[in-house]
Amino acid sequence: MDFPIARLLWAYHIRHKTKGVFTLGEITGRTIRLDLHGPNPAKTRLHEYLHLLHPSWSETRIRREEARRWRRLSWLDKTRLYQRLGRARIEDGEGA
Secondary structure (H helix, E strand, C coil): CCCCCCEEEEECCCCEEECCEEECEEEECCEEEEECCCCCHHHHHHHHHHHHHCCCCCHHHHHHHHHHHHHHCCHHHHHHHHHHHCCCEECCCCCC
16 A cells, blocks of 8 residues: 655644544644544554545544445555554653
C-alpha cells in the first residue's frame, strides 16, 4: 500500500475526546501526528492518511473505508506499516 508523501511524527498528549470518540492522530498540512500511547498506531496512520487523501469525506466514511482497507491488508502490508512507524520522528516536547 503506497501513501502520499507526508511527515510522520510520534507525539505526546494528542488523545482527547471529541463527540464521544477518542482522537489518536491528527493532521496539520502534510504532517501526521500519532499518539504514542494509541492501541493500534498502524491503523491510526491508515486512518489519518485517508483524511489526507480525502479531506472532504465525513468521519463516518473515513472510518468505514479504514475498516475495509485494514481487513484487506495482508499481514505483510501491515508489517510494512509498522516498520515505517519505526522510522517516524518523535516530536519535540515533553518526554522527548
